[in-house]
Structure formats: C-alpha cells, structure tokens
Amino acid sequence: MSINIVTPNGKGGVGKTTSASSLAHGLALRNRRVLLVDFDPQGQCATALGINQEPGVFNALVNSHSDIHQWIRDTGRTGLDLLPGDRSTATAQIVINAENRPINSIRMLFKPLGKEYDYIIFDTAPSVGGIQERAIYASDLVLIPTATEFLSMNGLAQMTEVLNSLRDQHTWPGKLAGILPTFYDEQTSESSKSLAELKANFGENVLSPIHRATILRECAAEGKTIFEMDPASRASREYEELSRVVVKLS
Numbered sequence: 276m277s278i279n280i281v282t283p284n285g286k287g288g289v290g291k292t293t294s295a296s297s298l299a300h301g302l303a304l305r306n307r308r309v310l311l312v313d314f315d316p317q318g319q320c321a322t323a324l325g326i327n328q329e330p331g332v333f334n335a336l337v338n339s340h341s342d343i344h345q346w347i348r349d350t351g352r353t354g355l356d357l358l359p360g361d362r363s364t365a366t367a368q369i370v371i372n373a374e375n376r377p378i379n380s381i382r383m384l385f386k387p388l389g390k391e392y393d394y395i396i397f398d399t400a401p402s403v404g405g406i407q408e409r410a411i412y413a414s415d416l417v418l419i420p421t422a423t424e425f426l427s428m429n430g431l432a433q434m435t436e437v438l439n440s441l442r443d444q445h446t447w448p449g450k451l452a453g454i455l456p457t458f459y460d461e462q463t464s465e466s467s468k469s470l471a472e473l474k475a476n477f478g479e480n481v482l483s484p485i486h487r488a489t490i491l492r493e494c495a496a497e498g499k500t501i502f503e504m505d506p507a508s509r510a511s512r513e514y515e516e517l518s519r520v521v522v523k524l525s
C-alpha cells in the first residue's frame with residue numbers, strides 16, 4: 276500500500292506547493308514511485324513541474340467511477356507522475372460539498388493506486404473543508420509547511436483543530452509527520468522568534484527549517500524542481516533531508 280502524504284495549511288503562500296513538489300521529486304530520486312496530486316484550483320503543481328494544467332482532478336473527483344489512470348500524466352521524470360488540476364477543481368469542490376460525500380471518499384478513490392505508487396502526495400488549496408478535509412483523511416502523514424513569521428501560530432491552531440476532529444469524530448488513522456518551518460531567515464528576529472514559538476508549542480514535531488531562498492522562486496518560474504535547478508544549493512539539501520526524514524517515518 277502507498278503511504279499518502281498531505282501538505283495542508285489554511286494560510287496561503289507558506290510553501291505548500293513548493294514543499295509537495297520538492298518532496299515528490301526528492302522521493303522519486305530515492306527510487307520511489309510517486310504520484311503528486313494537485314487539489315488546488317490554482318493548478319500550480321503542473322506549473323512547478325513545467326507541464327500543462329488540466330482538469331484531471333475535476334474528472335477524477337466528479338466521474339469517480341471512471342478509471343483514474345486516464346487522468347494521470349507522466350512528468351518526464353523517472354518515478355514521478357502527476358494528477359494535474361486547474362480552475363475546474365473549484366467546481367469539483369462545490370460538487371463534493373453539495374453531494375455531502377463521505378469523509379473517506381478521497382481515500383477510497385486513491386486506494387486502487389496504492390499498489391502502483393510508494394507515495395501519493397496531495398497538495399491542497401489554502402483553505403479548510405471539502406477537498407482539504409477529505410485529502411487529510413486520505414493521508415497517513417501530515418506535513419504542515421509554516422512560514423516563520425508573526426501570526427503563523429494562528430494558521431497552525433486551525434490545522435491542529437482539523438486533525439483532532441478527524442481523529443475524534445472519524446477515527447482517522449493518520450498522524451502529524453511534522454511542522455515544516457519555511458521562509459526561514461536567521462538574519463531576522465521575526466524568523467527566529469517564530470521558530471522558537473513553534474518549538475515551544477510543537478517540540479520534536481518541528482522539522483529542520485527550509486531557508487528563504489530566491490532560487491525556489493526561480494524554480495516555480497522555470498517549471499523545474501530544486502533538484503533540477505541547482506542540486507548543490509542549500510534549498511536542494513534541505514528538501515533532500517526532508518525526503519530522507521519522510522522515508523524514515525514511513
């Protein structure tokens with residue numbers, strides 16, 4: 276069975292897509308078979324990998340009895356496939372809420388792929404409920420990217436509430452893999468204070484931070500992963516370390 280991982284945060288721009296796509300490629304480079312799934316209507320997983328946005332997630336969610344394989348794309352990277360999304364994912368979100376689909380609906384949808392992939396990674400939109408909640412329920416490991424800035428704890432409080440309610444009300448079997456501090460900059464007191472606050476609240480669940488790095492912005496613009504842009508960069512080493520930690524946890 277695949278290990279499913281999600282990178283949620285109700286806050287926008289905290290590094291969810293960067294972390295999901297970097298981790299996906301990092302695991303593929305460790306000879307694992309990986310499927311990245313783009314549950315965000317912004318469709319930025321495809322952009323990050325330099326391929327076209329498509330209504331793959333919409334088709335898979337709305338025509339849930341069709342064969343999901345037809346919507347999956349080869350990214351041109353060994354071991355890394357993508358179920359792409361685009362604006363139409365917002366419509367799928369409405370359908371899922373209107374039909375009040377069961378909490379395990381996304382888990383069931385991806386279950387047949389469990390034999391084909393070692394890891395399935397879900398990137399989600401910066402909101403809570405609907406697809407996000409079902410994607411978390413479908414996941415074994417939750418990795419929460421959190422920008423090291425003022426008020427980042429607010430977004431985390433909301434996420435831990437979601438995890439607790441899934442565990443208590445729906446006997447969700449997954450666990451928090453860790454808080455991933457992002458945009459870390461030791462030159463600023465905001466960053467170090469924020470990291471200290473994260474550690475005070477989440478202790479050993481706080482993973483090694485990903486530093487703020489212009490090259491990560493350039494990756495997104497070029498449609499290349501950090502491992503393709505500059506394998507010798509610090510950002511590359513940091514995401515490689517994250518991939519190593521995830522393999523160890525799973």
Ligand SMILES: Nc1ncnc2c1ncn2[C@@H]1O[C@H](COP(=O)(O)OP(=O)(O)OP(=O)(O)O)[C@@H](O)[C@H]1O
Nearest residue numbers: 287288289290291292293401486487488491492495
């Ligand atoms: N460590 C970093 N240092 C500098 N820039 C980064 C870093 N991580 C991500 N970025 C850039 O910051 C922007 C937001 O990152 P990203 O898209 O990964 O966040 P997100 O949480 O997925 O956003 P959204 O909520 O809109 O989906 C992007 O332009 C990305 O390239």
Ligand SMILES: [Mg+2]
Nearest residue numbers: 291292315319
């Ligand atoms: Mg994103």
